[in-house]
Amino acid sequence: MVVLNKIYTRTGDAGETALGNGTRVAKHSARVTAYGTVDELNATLGLARLHASGETDAALARIQNDLFDLGADLCRPDMEKDEESEYPVLRMVPAQVDRLEAEIDAMNKHLEPLRSFILPGGSALSAHLHLCRTVSRRAERLTVELSALEHVNDAAVRYLNRLSDWFFVAARMANDGGKEDVLWVPGANR
Template sequence: MVFLNRIYTRSGDGGETGLGDGRRVPKTDARIAAYGGVDELNTLLGVTAANVELPAAITPRIATIQNDLFDLGADLCVPETDTPPEHPPLRVTSEQVARLETWIDESNESLEPLTSFVLPGGSPAAAHLHNARAVCRRVEIGVCHLAAAETINEHSLAYLNRLSDLLFVWARYCNDAGNNDVLWVPGGER
């Protein structure tokens, strides 16, 4: 359980912040950038859910994903260690990744097959989901940068990779099952 009785602590005024294991690092650290990106993605999904009409099946799933993204932020906030910690940190699981795969498969069944790349847009819901997908890809790159420098939970990257796929499928679903997708026409505006 989280208990916050003070929002400001002044401990970050010098450009450092604390990790979940108590270590202090610069706010420019790759780990901070990685879970800061996860927070941005989570916020964007909240904005999407609050501002556009989504299919009934998607809305509760976005809430689940937002909770998962807090799990992912908590995971990234506590570095992996060879020594078992006294209190095991929260880690993203293979089950969370598998759940996204199930949702992708369920949603993709009803979509028209793709004949071209899809331009972000169409309905407002699809446009918001495409925006979230693009941010998710950027966040994934930030976590890849962290993974290149430090050991991270392997399910973290898998979760983000599946999430961007799910957001793409959901965007198509919100475009009348792909019937109203805006397709890329290579060189079509020359």
């Protein structure tokens, strides 16, 4: 259980922060940038949820929880030492990726195939989900960049890759099952 009785600690005043294993690193390190962007994605998703209801809101709530799992995973380097840890180390697992894939397939079977690129927008929920999609892609790029420097859980990278696809399909669903998608018209304003 987490207990936060004091919010500021002053330990980061010199530009460093502690990772999940206690190691101190620069706040601009690749690892902190990756999980910080996952946190940004979670906040962006919170805005999207203001426009969601029912099963869509429940799915977004599950994803928000997964994003905390993902942040916990990314803030813990040294995967080979997981067994030695005093506390259980939380890692993303393939089942979380599988769930996203199943949900994408279930939503996508209700949509007509795209014959044009679509512009982000339409309904308020769709616009927010497109924003989530782009932040998710950035988080994925930063996590892949981190993986070129240090070991990263493969399931974490796969989760982010599927998640941006999930947001894309969910954004289409939020536009009346794709009927209200805003289509790109190449060269329309020349």
